[in-house]
Amino acid sequence: MRITRIRKAKNYRIFRDFAWPATSLPDFSRFNMIYGWNGTGKTSISNIFRHLQTRTSLTDGDVEIQIDQTRVAGADFAKAAMPPVRVFNRDTVDRNVFEVGGQQFPPVFYLGEDSVEKQKLIEELKKQQAVHVEKESRFNRAKAEAGAAMESFSAEESKGIKNLLTVSGGGIYNNYNAANFKTAIKKLADSAPSPQPLTDKQRKQYLATKEGKAMDKVSDPSIRFPDFADLTTRSQTMLERSLVSATIAELVENPAVSRWVNSGLYLHTELQQSGTCLFCDQPFPPARIAQLEAHFNDEFKRFQSDLDSLIIEVEAACEFRDRLQVPPKEALYSELRDEYQTARDSLSQSASTLRLSLEVLLRGLKAKREDPFKRLELSRFMTGDGSADYPVGKVEKFFQAAMAGVAVFSAVIGKTSFDKLAEIIQRHNSHTDTFDAKMKEARAALAQNELVRALPGWREKSTQVEDAGEKATKERESADKLTKEIAQLEREIRQHRRPADELNVEVASYLGRDELRFHVEQNGYRITRGGQPAAHLSDGERTAIAFLHFLKSLKGADFDLTNGVVVIDDPVSSLDANSLFSAFGFMKERTHTAGQLFVLTHNFTFFRQVRNWYYNLEGQNKKETEARPRPARFYMLTSEFIDGQRTARLSELDPFLHKYESEYHYLFKRVHEEANKASTLSIEAYYAMPNIARRLLESFLAFRVPDKVGELYQKLQGIEYDPNKKTRILRFLHTYSHFDQVAQPEHDLSLLAETPAVLSEVLDFIHYCDPGHFTSMAALATQQTDE
Numbered sequence: 001m002r003i004t005r006i007r008k009a010k011n012y013r014i015f016r017d018f019a020w021p022a023t024s025l026p027d028f029s030r031f032n033m034i035y036g037w038n039g040t041g042k043t044s045i046s047n048i049f050r051h052l053q054t055r056t057s058l059t060d061g062d063v064e065i066q067i068d069q070t071r072v073a074g075a076d077f078a079k080a081a082m083p084p085v086r087v088f089n090r091d092t093v094d095r096n097v098f099e100v101g102g103q104q105f106p107p108v109f110y111l112g113e114d115s116v117e118k119q120k121l122i123e124e125l126k127k128q129q130a131v132h133v134e135k136e137s138r139f140n141r142a143k144a145e146a147g148a149a150m151e152s153f154s155a156e157e158s159k160g161i162k163n164l165l166t167v168s169g170g171g172i173y174n175n176y177n178a179a180n181f182k183t184a185i186k187k188l189a190d191s192a193p194s195p196q197p198l199t200d201k202q203r204k205q206y207l208a209t210k211e212g213k214a215m216d217k218v219s220d221p222s223i224r225f226p227d228f229a230d231l232t233t234r235s236q237t238m239l240e241r242s243l244v245s246a247t248i249a250e251l252v253e254n255p256a257v258s259r260w261v262n263s264g265l266y267l268h269t270e271l272q273q274s275g276t277c278l279f280c281d282q283p284f285p286p287a288r289i290a291q292l293e294a295h296f297n298d299e300f301k302r303f304q305s306d307l308d309s310l311i312i313e314v315e316a317a318c319e320f321r322d323r324l325q326v327p328p329k330e331a332l333y334s335e336l337r338d339e340y341q342t343a344r345d346s347l348s349q350s351a352s353t354l355r356l357s358l359e360v361l362l363r364g365l366k367a368k369r370e371d372p373f374k375r376l377e378l379s380r381f382m383t384g385d386g387s388a389d390y391p392v393g394k395v396e397k398f399f400q401a402a403m404a405g406v407a408v409f410s411a412v413i414g415k416t417s418f419d420k421l422a423e424i425i426q427r428h429n430s431h432t433d434t435f436d437a438k439m440k441e442a443r444a445a446l447a448q449n450e451l452v453r454a455l456p457g458w459r460e461k462s463t464q465v466e467d468a469g470e471k472a473t474k475e476r477e478s479a480d481k482l483t484k485e486i487a488q489l490e491r492e493i494r495q496h497r498r499p500a501d502e503l504n505v506e507v508a509s510y511l512g513r514d515e516l517r518f519h520v521e522q523n524g525y526r527i528t529r530g531g532q533p534a535a536h537l538s539d540g541e542r543t544a545i546a547f548l549h550f551l552k553s554l555k556g557a558d559f560d561l562t563n564g565v566v567v568i569d570d571p572v573s574s575l576d577a578n579s580l581f582s583a584f585g586f587m588k589e590r591t592h593t594a595g596q597l598f599v600l601t602h603n604f605t606f607f608r609q610v611r612n613w614y615y616n617l618e619g620q621n622k623k624e625t626e627a628r629p630r631p632a633r634f635y636m637l638t639s640e641f642i643d644g645q646r647t648a649r650l651s652e653l654d655p656f657l658h659k660y661e662s663e664y665h666y667l668f669k670r671v672h673e674e675a676n677k678a679s680t681l682s683i684e685a686y687y688a689m690p691n692i693a694r695r696l697l698e699s700f701l702a703f704r705v706p707d708k709v710g711e712l713y714q715k716l717q718g719i720e721y722d723p724n725k726k727t728r729i730l731r732f733l734h735t736y737s738h739f740d741q742v743a744q745p746e747h748d749l750s751l752l753a754e755t756p757a758v759l760s761e762v763l764d765f766i767h768y769c770d771p772g773h774f775t776s777m778a779a780l781a782t783q784q785t786d787e
Contacts, residue, residue: 001067001068001081001082001083001563002028002030002067002068002083002565002596003028003049003052003065003066003067003083003565003596004027004028004066004067004068004069005020005025005027005028005065005066006020006045006048006063006064006065006066006650007019007020007064007065007066007071008020008062008063008064009044009048009061009062009063009064010062010063011061011062012044012048012058012060012061012062012063013041013044013047013060013061014039014040014041014044014639014646014647014648015041015044015061015647015648016642016645016647017642017647018647018648018649018650020650021651024651024652025635025650025651025652026629026633026652027066027633028596028598028633029629029630029631029632029633030594030595030596030597030631030632031596031597031614031617031631031632031633032597032598032599032632032634032635033599033607033610033611033614033632033633033634033635033653034598034599034600034601034635034636034637034650035600035601035602035604035607035634035635035636035637035653035657036600036602036636036637036638037602037637037691038602039639039646040602040637040638040639040648041637041648041650042569042570042600042601042637043089043090043569044648045569045600045637045650046087046089046567046600047089047091048063048065048074049085049087049565049567049598050089050091050567051074051077052065052077052082052085052565053084053085053086053087055077055078055082056077056078057074057075057076057077057078058074058075058077059075060074061074062074067080067081067082067083083563083564083565083596084559084560084563084564084565085564085565085566085567086550086553086554086559086564086565086566086567087567087569088546088547088550088567088568088571089567089569089570090569090570090573092546093539093543093546095116095117095546118489119489121489122486122489122490125482125485125486125489126482128482129479129482129483129486132475132476132478132479132482133475133479135471135475136472136475136476139468139469139471139472139475140468140472142464142468142471142472143465143468143469143472146461146464146465146468147465149461149464150458150461150462150464150465151178153454153457153458153461154178154181154182154185154458155178157181157185157450157454157458158176158177158178158180158181160450161173161181161447161450161451162174162175162176162177164446164450165210165443165446165447167210167439171443173443173447181451184447184451185451185454185455185458188448188451188452188455189458189459194455195448195452196452197449197452197453198445198446198449202445203446203449204335205335205442206441206442206443206445206446206449207442207446208333208334208335209335209431209438209439209441209442210439210442210443210446212333212334212335214432214435214436215331215333215428215432216331216432217428217429217432217433218327218331218332218425218428218429219327219425220422220425220426221324221325221418221421221422221425222323222324222325222326223320223323223324223325225320225415225418225419226317226320226354226358228317228354228357228358228415231310231313231314231317231358231361232361232378234310235310235314235361235364235365235378238306238307238310238365238368239364239365239367239368239375239376239377239378240375240376240377241303241368241375256370264278264279300372303372304369304372307365307369307372308369310365311362311365311366311369314358314361314362314365315362317354317358318355318358318359318362320351320354320355321348321351321354321355326344326421326425329341329344331428332424332425332428333428333431336424336427336428336431339420339424340424340425343417343418343420343421343424344417344421346416346417346420347417347418347421350417360378360381360382363381364376364378364380364381503518503525503548504516504517504518506586507544507545509582509586510544510547510548510579510582510583510586511540511541511544511579511582512579512582515529515530516528516529516534516541517529517531539573540573540579543571543572543573544579544583547583547586547587548586551586551587551590551591552590554590554591554594555590560595561591561593561594561595562593562594562595563595564594564595564596565594565595565596565597565598566591566594566596566597566598567598567600568587568591568597568598568599568600569600569601570600570601570602570606571587572601572603580605580606580609581609583606584606584609584610584613587599588613604662604663607657611634611657611658614631614632614634615632617631617632618631619631620632634652634653634657634658635650635651635652635653636650636651636652636653636654636657637649637650638651654666654669656669656780662699663695663699664696664699664700665777665780667692667695667696667699668696668777668780668781669780669781670689670692670696671689671692671693671696671759671762671763672763672777672778672781672782673781674689674755674756674759675756675759675762675763677756689755689759690732690733690755693732693733693758693759693762694733696762697712697729697733697762697765698715700766700769701715701716701719704719704769704770705718712730712733713730716729716730719769721769725761725764726765728761729758729761729762729765732754732755732758763778
């Protein structure tokens with residue numbers, strides 16, 4: 001595959017509207033020479049080839065090339081089939097010689113585009129690595145600071161727990177430290193659900209337990225609380241009870257007489273049994289005794305006994321407040337005292353209500369004893385208690401509640417308070433029995449409460465430590481990853497590094513001097529000049545090194561030279577004549593087997609070397625046919641101004657540049673043509689001519705006035721000629737010999753209209769200095785123009 005032509009290049013850099021001429025310009029051959037001064041488009045063309053090498057789309061302007069018979073647009077360079085391409089131009093120098101300076105040592109140079117790109121990547125990766133290392137260090141410092149804050153926090157919290165829970169006699173909290181705190185709070189943090197903090201009341205109770213001592217057990221209440229509901233039920237039943245007997249009406253109707261008679265019967269039949277009435281001293285009639293015993297029978301006696309027993313119970317219950325003995329509150333644990341005193345006060349206040357209620361029962365039972373044969377209602381005894389606070393209706397409701405078992409009744413009469421009192425005493429005694437366990441429980445609860453309180457702060461500090469640690473780890477991983485990438489790139493650079501001895505020989509031959517020496521160091525080379533570190537390389541030296549490495553790369557395994565395309569753009573910049581010939585020799589030796597070669601240059605001496613090489617190629621001097629084209633083609637780049645814009649044009653090489661060994665012939669012909677054109681051209685057609693005339697005049701005077709050095713002015717002064725014409729020529733050449741840019745505003749562009757006249761004066765000046773020379777050159781120019 002070969003590149004046959006650049007079909008078009010529109011709005012691409014200096015190529016404004018270039019299209020490959022259909023017939024006047026032959027296609028590229030195997031060997032191609034493109035000659036053009038600076039600014040005529042050589043770099044633009046080499047950049048097109050560079051896009052082919054890198055297989056990247058060219059979207060700047062509208063570019064299209066032809067590979068064999070296939071057209072390929074610039075936008076398709078990345079995907080089109082094309083031969084392997086290698087390009088050397090000024091950008092290649094920058095890509096191939098890379099200098100890295102140290103803080104204390106001279107710089108190391110990296111040679112070769114692949115090594116340079118890799119080393120640049122290494123330098124960039126090292127910068128990134130340094131950023132990650134710095135960040136890691138910063139995050140580690142933050143982690144250390146957060147860790148120190150956590151340690152301080154743990155120490156303070158553990159100290160607080162120790163001070164709170166230390167007790168005489170020892171215990172686990174007497175030696176509580178930061179390690180104990182961290183273990184406990186980590187366990188707490190992992191628990192689910194999280195424990196809730198103690199209420200103020202709970203905390204006070206646990207503090208009291210923790211700060212207290214074991215107390216003696218106390219006695220339960222001395223008596224039980226009266227079962228008022230039971231007493232009421234039994235009393236009501238007793239009042240409503242009816243006796244079954246042979247009653248004596250007068251005794252039933254007169255309770256006082258009945259009691260008197262019953263007592264007398266008991267005295268006469270149970271105690272004396274004399275049969276004689278102790279009151280009237282008369283014998284008892286047996287029938288009367290039998291009648292009275294029938295009235296006061298066994299059932300009556302049992303009833304009387306039950307009634308008396310119940311009365312005794314109620315009377316005893318009435319004495320509850322006076323008989324009740326409970327321990328003083330000081331005998332109980334301090335955390336129970338307030339509750340105990342409240343229950344005791346409530347019981348004391350309810351005792352009056354209890355007594356009033358019991359007295360109602362007692363009045364009814366006593367009335368029943370006086371009149372046992374009558375059914376009595378409890379309600380009739382609810383009056384006459386002497387209390388204005390308990391009218392009949394209220395007392396009735398009170399007893400109704402008692403009989404119904406309403407819960408509030410227990411509180412009113414004090415049963416609830418009594419039970420509470422007993423329950424608190426039981427708790428006290430139980431607390432004494434389990435004091436050690438309670439003490440342990442209280443301390444554990446208080447300790448956990450302190451942990452719960454500290455948990456948010458612990459979590460915040462833990463998060464800070466973990467977050468800083470995670471970030472530091474992430475930065476370390478990123479730095480380690482970059483370290484591996486850097487190491488891999490350095491291995492690749494070392495694998496592609498050329499031997500130093502070989503470079504020393506080639507550079508010495510190329511430059512014509514051996515003052516530069518290469519020493520292998522790290523992944524690159526440390527270069528010395530005359531035994532001293534070469535801190536800076538000149539442009540010529542950099543170009544030489546880059547070009548030699550480029551030529552070596554053509555033999556690499558990644559490039560097929562015999563089927564590839566090689567493009568070389570001006571490899572001799574800043575080189576002297578000897579170095580230039582060496583450069584040509586290296587290029588010829590390394591590229592003569594290339595599948596296709598393009599050489600672009602502005603240096604006529606280098607151009608002449610390439611031209612002569614191409615002339616001697618096999619088949620170059622034979623008649624060209626379609627089946628057997630010549631192996632080498634010659635082209636030239638020129639520029640012109642169209643509509644005020646400079647544009648490049650590619651054409652066949654001028655015959656004068658083919659025929660003669662000096663550029664001087666071509667320059668003379670151009671000036672001679674423009675000076676003798678019959679038609680008047682536009683001003684923009686003359687933009688290039690001042691520079692051509694200047695180069696022509698400089699070449700002529702270099703031989704004519706060899707003893708004058710310096711600027712053109714000095715050389716013109718060495719020749720006697722019309723001063724006004726010399727001034728006019730100098731002004732024209734100095735002002736407009738920058739063909740690659742439009743003149744400055746202060747310059748009068750209308751002077752360009754005088755171009756033909758000034759060019760004629762330049763030719764007159766040459767004729768004046770050397771008529772014979774001028775006549776010969778004019779004849780050649782005229783002959784070439786006619787042909």
